[in-house]
Amino acid sequence: MPARGGPASYSLPFSHAFIKSCSTAKYQIRLSCLSEHPRSILIKAMHKIPMYKASAYSAASATSSLASTTIARRDPTEPDVQIEILFCGVCHSDLHQVRDEWSAVMPTVYPCVPGHEIVGRVTKVGSAVTKFKPGDLAAVGCMVDSDRTCAECQEGLEQFCRNMTLTYNFPDKHLGGVTYGGYSDSIVVDERFVMRVPSNLNLAGAAPLLCAGITTYSPMRHWGVTQGKKVGVVGLGGLGHMGVKFAHALGAHVVVFTTSPNKKDDAIRLGADEVVISRNSNEMKKQAGSFDFILDAVSADHDINAYIELLRRDGNITLVGAPEKPLSVAAFGLLFGRRSLSGSPIGGLPETQEMLDFCGTHNITADVEVIPIQKVNEAYDRLLKSDVKYRFSIDLASLKSE
Ligand SMILES: NC(=O)c1ccc[n+]([C@@H]2O[C@H](COP(=O)([O-])OP(=O)(O)OC[C@H]3O[C@@H](n4cnc5c(N)ncnc54)[C@H](OP(=O)(O)O)[C@@H]3O)[C@@H](O)[C@H]2O)c1
Ligand SMILES: [Zn+2]
Numbered sequence: 001m002p003a004r005g006g007p008a009s010y011s012l013p014f015s016h017a018f019i020k021s022c023s024t025a026k027y028q029i030r031l032s033c034l035s036e037h038p039r040s041i042l043i044k045a046m047h048k049i050p051m052y053k054a055s056a057y058s059a060a061s062a063t064s065s066l067a068s069t070t071i072a073r074r075d076p077t078e079p080d081v082q083i084e085i086l087f088c089g090v091c092h093s094d095l096h097q098v099r100d101e102w103s104a105v106m107p108t109v110y111p112c113v114p115g116h117e118i119v120g121r122v123t124k125v126g127s128a129v130t131k132f133k134p135g136d137l138a139a140v141g142c143m144v145d146s147d148r149t150c151a152e153c154q155e156g157l158e159q160f161c162r163n164m165t166l167t168y169n170f171p172d173k174h175l176g177g178v179t180y181g182g183y184s185d186s187i188v189v190d191e192r193f194v195m196r197v198p199s200n201l202n203l204a205g206a207a208p209l210l211c212a213g214i215t216t217y218s219p220m221r222h223w224g225v226t227q228g229k230k231v232g233v234v235g236l237g238g239l240g241h242m243g244v245k246f247a248h249a250l251g252a253h254v255v256v257f258t259t260s261p262n263k264k265d266d267a268i269r270l271g272a273d274e275v276v277i278s279r280n281s282n283e284m285k286k287q288a289g290s291f292d293f294i295l296d297a298v299s300a301d302h303d304i305n306a307y308i309e310l311l312r313r314d315g316n317i318t319l320v321g322a323p324e325k326p327l328s329v330a331a332f333g334l335l336f337g338r339r340s341l342s343g344s345p346i347g348g349l350p351e352t353q354e355m356l357d358f359c360g361t362h363n364i365t366a367d368v369e370v371i372p373i374q375k376v377n378e379a380y381d382r383l384l385k386s387d388v389k390y391r392f393s394i395d396l397a398s399l400k401s402e
């Protein structure tokens with residue numbers, strides 16, 4: 001996170017300037033490619049690529065509602081899988097991005113088609129595809145490409161690749177412009193970035209695993225959440241409720257911190273052993289110095305110092321929430337107790353598949369409210385009021401009636 005009030009001092013694994021350039025002419029996008037991407041990518045982008053039209057919902061500006069549109073998708077090339085999208089989860093990141101709340105880090109290029117929690121059925125495969133055939137279930141998360149050659153990619157940590165391509169609002173190496181996400185009836189993705197969905201999982205509930213699932217599973221695995229550990233989950237939204245399910249399945253003692261007293265019973269049902277109403281300072285004090293690990297999944301400004309105080313010696317709090325404004329951290333909270341504060345973005349391809357398989361074994365899916373795409377703007381308003389139990393999942397069949 002950058003210093004409060006200072007200029008953006010983020011170190012990004014990708015080029016801010018490049019994304020910005022995409023908001024202007026296509027020609028300029030290609031010039032940017034020339035200076036920032038391998039020549040082979042540029043050549044591909046310059047050739048006329050066979051495309052088809054897909055239906056989608058897009059936002060035209062930071063203040064517009066999402067509305068029906070058509071977008072271009074490339075015809076599947078040799079390594080590509082074409083997927084008919086059945087369900088797409090609504091992540092709070094979609095809302096941040098559509099409203100350009102991350103303009104300092106990832107400015108939004110309009111029109112923006114969000115959506116990175118995608119589950120569907122394969123409709124067509126390229127000639128080099130080996131993992132999928134038409135009719136298979138398939139899933140796509142937050143990334144659709146990376147360079148595959150860097151140290152991070154070699155280790156299966158594509159989420160840290162400096163040349164990865166996010167599923168939406170990222171330079172599209174094939175068609176120019178930016179990538180378009182899952183609020184659409186189809187998508188075309190290199191099979192390497194397509195996941196297998198365990199057949200026992202409910203599809204509407206499986207979609208959110210592709211972001212909310214992996215984003216909470218990955219740091220819990222990294223920080224050794226297991227039996228005997230005391231784990232806190234802050235914010236019982238889409239990410240938070242998945243965090244509770246995973247921490248419980250991994251055998252930890254789970255405490256949910258919520259600002260919404262009406263979520264108490266749900267928290268217990270989802271796997272929490274205790275629930276703390278975070279606005280009650282007495283309840284908070286009782287938990288002081290007792291946590292091995294806390295996952296902070298809050299989407300808005302909040303006092304993280306109150307949670308740092310709850311960590312035991314060498315405890316860690318990991319931020320997965322990405323609020324618009326920088327958080328303020330008191331140094332002494334970290335110094336005393338040698339506590340650490342870290343962040344974690346999504347997860348790599350092998351771990352995403354591992355998480356899906358773990359969900360298959362433990363029969364874990366998100367608790368979803370299935371909505372037609374026509375209700376997505378209302379869903380955004382409700383997200384802002386923390387009024388979702390616990391993930392909206394868009395049924396893309398609704399797009400056919402547009
Ligand atoms: N790190 C990553 O790779 C990654 C991936 C996906 C999403 N994210 C980010 O993670 C955050 C959460 O996403 P989500 O989809 O889970 O959002 P969400 O469903 O809207 O949940 C956020 C939860 O935060 C709590 N909250 C909201 N406003 C608050 C406030 N002012 N003070 C304290 N608590 C508040 C609420 O929980 P209670 O009602 O229980 O208090 C709310 O349900 C977003 O910022 C999103 O962009 C990051
Ligand atoms: Zn997300």
Ligand SMILES: [Zn+2]
Binds near residue numbers: 147148151152164
């Ligand atoms: Zn890489």
